Amino acid sequence: MSGSSTHKPRPDIWRTLASVVTVLVFLFLLVPIAAVLPLSFSSGSFLSYPMPGLSLRWYEELLTNYKWLLALKNSAVVGVGAAALSTVLGLSAAIAMNGLGPRARAIVNGFLIAPMVMPVIIMAVGLYLFLSDLGLAGTITGMILAHTVIGTPYVVISATAALQNFDMQLIRAAKSLGASPWMAYRRVMLPAIRPAIVAGSLFAFVASFDEVVIVLFLAGPGQVTLPVRLFEGIRDELTPVVIAAAAVMISISVGLMTVIEILRRKSVARRGMA
């Protein structure tokens, strides 16, 4: 780590201090999660160390309890629905934006990613009002629509970035070789930006999978998702089952994000080739 730098930069105290802070920050970021998750394998029902023994009883309870299974199913259905809808809307918008002038593109882009900075509570209350009027509050459909709003910006960002590096000459070349516009888009453009599209829709899924505020407002007892069950667990009673559910959630989220990261690197590598 130190051998690579040939010059003598700022005094070593600062470098050391930065390293110390870095180590402490990493401990702060990682230890809480690492310390708590093993408790889901405890054979006892108290959330503290030392554990009386190891067992999978809490995972067994998680996978046999109707409420948790329903929450898992709801999370999956809403997440997949919202991701699919976000992908269709976001991708078509990104392709369209690619043909706009820089100013128009900036305006449209700013508008489409606005949900990322809007406080979720305002979206939640507004959507609660709006979907109640439509009779969609307390329905899975309503939740999919709501989560599509937060998922679409991720698809737009991901697809726009990939399209900016896509050489539109290729489309022109395909057309000049006799391909219809649809054919050119489907066979030339889509394969080139596919990793970015997949990454964007996975992002939209994770955003929905992680979202709790909107669901708290929109869901009836039958539409509760995993984060909301976790929310109720934290508020009412924290048991090892809740921690087991947290462990399952973390595996799904981190797994998907790893895939996204791999796809992102792939997409960057592709750009490098072009």
Add this chain to the structure above:
Amino acid sequence: MASISIPVDDRRSGLAGLLRLRGPLMRHGLLLPCLLFMVFVFVWPILSLLAKGVYSPEVRDTLPRTAAAVLAWDGSSDPPDALYDALVADLRVADRRDVANAGRRLNYEIPSYRSLLIKTASALQKDSAQPPRQQLVAIDAKWQDRTFWTAMRRAAPAITPYYILKALDLEQKDSGGIGRVAPQEATFVDVLGRSLWISAVVTAICLVLAFPVAFRISAASPRWRGLLLLLVLLPFWTPLLVRTSAWVVLLQDNGIVNSLLLWSGIVDQPVHLIFNRIGVYIAFVHVMLPFMILPFYSVMVGISKDYTRAAYSLGASGPRTFYRVYLPLVWPGIWSGCLLSYVIVVGYYITPLLVGGSQDQMLSYFIAFYTKQTVNWGLASALAILLTTCVLVLVGLYGLLGRKSQIVVKA
């Protein structure tokens, strides 16, 4: 060649012309579904929510004659007979539920107004021989009291400043001016201040911690960089509720940290680390650190070491190089990272709700409270307007800064 290929060229240019025309049409057509969706499911719900903060037509719609009469009255003389006539005429035909709604709006002006209105509406049905003024006063002597009519006067217009004023701990006085509400009722300026303060503290702590971390990662060799970045991304990818539950398990009175402290004999009473401001700061900093480290890192990694090396070789000291060369280069990125983090924290709902106490709740909590608990849409919306304004100002600053930093980069 030209003479042979004329028909082909014609066909081609015709097709090309069609494509040129269809191209933009198709592209804009592709933009349409997404834009329409966002307008209907994002913009429209938020605007109709925010509108409720200023638009409150319950009294005007339920008691139209009374509203007109009370606005025609000067508000300071004795209430004229026309007011009583109008109110009796309105209440005779008004729907029960509408009366209750109008009563709720009037109740914000004077508590007990709702029950007065409902009682009056149901008592009126029985007799109708007396003149309206006597009828109303016979039902309740409060109808003689001018303050009830001035309250009606404030609630009569469909566009009302009431909720916005209330969200700023202000009210319209009987005299017509605007003044502070009674000290025991004042809550929201405190809540706004608290939201801004908590966001500032969290952003400041994150800045101090994220700067050296981002610097250390950017200065590491490429192989270490990947690993260190992964260590930042892992907590970033961990669902919020999972992280919150971890903090509760760790910090609660019989949690892991307190067990350790008690066991080691450092304390003999559990320390309250959560469900108070300390818990809010800890959980917030944990959430926001990756949000700061990642943008800081991406700015720092793009800055060539040649700049600082040049400064050293020209004889600048370490601190001088840092302040005069390095900091100005990373400054735009630092600023925008801080603003972004501030915007995210100021609108947060879940974290203070789960790890804070009653004195640590921010604007979002009260928006949810007035929506779900007391169903006071007007006040919830006025608070939402307040929060949206904060966010818009910050995003505006962010945009300005973005433009400025672009100029710096160009220069």
